[in-house]
Amino acid sequence: xxxxxxxxxxxxxxxxxxxxxxxxxxxxxxxxxxxxxxxxxxxxxxxxxxxxxxxxxxxxxxxxxxxxxxxxxxxxxxxxxxxxxxxxxxxxxxxxxxxxxxxxxxxxxxxx
Amino acid sequence: xxxxxxxxxxxxxxxxxxxxxxxxxxxxxxxxxxxxxxxxxxxxxxxxxxxxxxxxxxxxxxxxxxxxxxxxxxxxxxxxxxxxxxxxxxxxxxxxxxxxxxxxxxxxxxxxxx
Numbered sequence: 643x644x645x646x647x648x649x650x651x652x653x654x655x656x657x658x659x660x661x662x663x664x665x666x667x668x669x670x671x672x673x674x675x676x677x678x679x680x681x682x683x684x685x686x687x688x689x690x691x692x693x694x695x696x697x698x699x700x701x702x703x704x705x706x707x708x709x710x711x712x713x714x715x716x717x718x719x720x721x722x723x724x725x726x727x728x729x730x731x732x733x734x735x736x737x738x739x740x741x742x743x744x745x746x747x748x749x750x751x752x753x754x
Numbered sequence: 755x756x757x758x759x760x761x762x763x764x765x766x767x768x769x770x771x772x773x774x775x776x777x778x779x780x781x782x783x784x785x786x787x788x789x790x791x792x793x794x795x796x797x798x799x800x801x802x803x804x805x806x807x808x809x810x811x812x813x814x815x816x817x818x819x820x821x822x823x824x825x826x827x828x829x830x831x832x833x834x835x836x837x838x839x840x841x842x843x844x845x846x847x848x849x850x851x852x853x854x855x856x857x858x859x860x861x862x863x864x865x866x867x868x
Binding site: 650674676678684685686687688691731735736737738740741742744745746747 | 758785787789794795796797799802812844846848850855856857858859860861862
């Protein structure tokens with residue numbers, strides 16, 4: 643079946659550092675890929691998405707590129723802020739009525 | 755904006771009690787989902803529904819049931835709560851026929867079973 647693997651953390655960085663959170667997936671066909679973010683005490687919010695190979699999703703300074711050849715969708719940000727501290731989930735779907743398959747989440751802590 | 759509302763943010767129940775978790779969405783979405791979130795395990799799908807009165811088991815349906823009598827409302831039921839059902843429960847919805855398959859989530863219901 644489908645699966646998503648991501649680094650679990652916690653990942654601790656200093657403010658203004660460069661961020662990479664790795665995500666790789668296993669799925670047949672051409673899934674859509676997502677990054678969701680969960681701030682403390684809240685539900686999940688969509689951060690960015692990509693629906694086909696070589697697409698780049700971007701939002702709030704975060705970027706991720708859909709790499710079919712390496713089955714990856716790594717999340718990057720050039721300069722993180724304390725307010726980026728949250729749990730980040732990589733996910734995929736092959737569409738239809740099915741829900742998303744999620745990775746286990748990466749807890750990111752940004753220190754001032 | 756799409757809004758998914760979960761009726762209770764925090765609940766404390768006793769072992770053996772019947773528990774209802776309610777979820778309402780206001781965007782006329784066909785598909786609704788219940789996930790369970792636990793540290794180190796991520797999100798796991800309990801049940802989903804693609805239409806009124808329709809339901810499908812997810813990955814961990816044991817100990818749970820669901821009800822979808824109206825399109826906007828999807829309820830998760832714990833017939834006899836147990837301590838291993840202490841968790842964060844997340845409801846989500848999405849429309850059909852959209853290739854991106856984006857889910858919209860509620861804020862979660864944190865259930866503690868004593």
